[in-house]
Amino acid sequence: MLYTIIGSLLISLLSTNMSAHFSFSYFSPCHLCLLGFLALFSIYLTDQNPDHVLCIEGERQALLRFKIGLTDETNRLNSWVDEERDCCRWVGIVCDNSTGHVHRIHLPGPDDHCNFEDYGTPKEYEEASKQRLKGDINPSLLDLKQLKHLDLSCNDFGGIQVPKFIGSLENLKYLNLSSSNFGGTIPPQLGNLSELHVLALGSFHNRFVPIKTIMWNMQWLSGLRWLHHLDMSGVNLSKATGWHQS
Ligand SMILES: *[C@@H]1O[C@H](CO)[C@@H](O)[C@H](O)[C@H]1NC(C)=O
Ligand SMILES: *[C@@H]1O[C@H](CO)[C@@H](O)[C@H](O)[C@H]1NC(C)=O
Ligand SMILES: *[C@@H]1O[C@H](CO)[C@@H](O)[C@H](O)[C@H]1NC(C)=O
Numbered sequence: 001m002l003y004t005i006i007g008s009l010l011i012s013l014l015s016t017n018m019s020a021h022f023s024f025s026y027f028s029p030c031h032l033c034l035l036g037f038l039a040l041f042s043i044y045l046t047d048q049n050p051d052h053v054l055c056i057e058g059e060r061q062a063l064l065r066f067k068i069g070l071t072d073e074t075n076r077l078n079s080w081v082d083e084e085r086d087c088c089r090w091v092g093i094v095c096d097n098s099t100g101h102v103h104r105i106h107l108p109g110p111d112d113h114c115n116f117e118d119y120g121t122p123k124e125y126e127e128a129s130k131q132r133l134k135g136d137i138n139p140s141l142l143d144l145k146q147l148k149h150l151d152l153s154c155n156d157f158g159g160i161q162v163p164k165f166i167g168s169l170e171n172l173k174y175l176n177l178s179s180s181n182f183g184g185t186i187p188p189q190l191g192n193l194s195e196l197h198v199l200a201l202g203s204f205h206n207r208f209v210p211i212k213t214i215m216w217n218m219q220w221l222s223g224l225r226w227l228h229h230l231d232m233s234g235v236n237l238s239k240a241t242g243w244h245q246s
């Protein structure tokens, strides 16, 4: 917008100058060329303005498919609708402001409070639990080619396994799936996330809440050369092999 204003100011300055000093016949095609060029240039600059970057259509569709797989009882994702063209403005989404690619999905559950013990009464816990996302994690996330940060912690995925395809989100630097009620084996495919700095897969447990996730082999951790934070609290490692490699 600013550039358009500057552009049109320039154009009007130039044209008033010219009409003051030259007769109209002097207004040669070349001057018109210059004015046309300035106008086009200002439009070009406006398009480059980061405020105007809309998210990439393919990524928007991928997010909409991801939403369809989820159960969102309290309608937290009410900005995620087809009518809102710019998915970079959707709640929990951060895009790169020069390319428009989705960089972050940040959708932790209620207020970072995951555990029963964070709440005074069972009723408060149940109320807060409604804000947890449930359902499935759609592989459409693979269409987010530049995704660097995925936080789905504190949600409730009903004991499903951490999806193997997450190991193919190759640009991930931060992955937080802690306390989201995943179960079964942690897939060694996560070892393909060679850019990962933070990996949080832990979950709360006590004598009433059983351990649900298990790791049979530690070896894949050795592929994560940048890792500086690893949370596997509450993961059953009793049968895990490959400690020395990792
Ligand atoms: C993107 O926007 C943020 C905050 O608005 C700013 O700090 C950052 O420098 C911007 N990055 C680029 C590449 O423009
Ligand atoms: C992962 O998410 C949990 C719950 O939102 C949070 O408490 C924890 O600090 C996060 N871990 C990291 C390493 O960011
Ligand atoms: C990802 O990891 C699995 C298991 O470790 C491996 O078999 C597979 O070849 C890897 N894929 C890529 C693309 O590196």
Ligand SMILES: *[C@@H]1O[C@H](CO)[C@@H](O)[C@H](O)[C@H]1NC(C)=O
Pocket: 211, 214, 236, 237, 238, 239
């Ligand atoms: C960990 O997994 C092994 C193998 O399935 C099982 O025998 C053991 O009871 C589990 N430990 C806990 C604390 O759940």
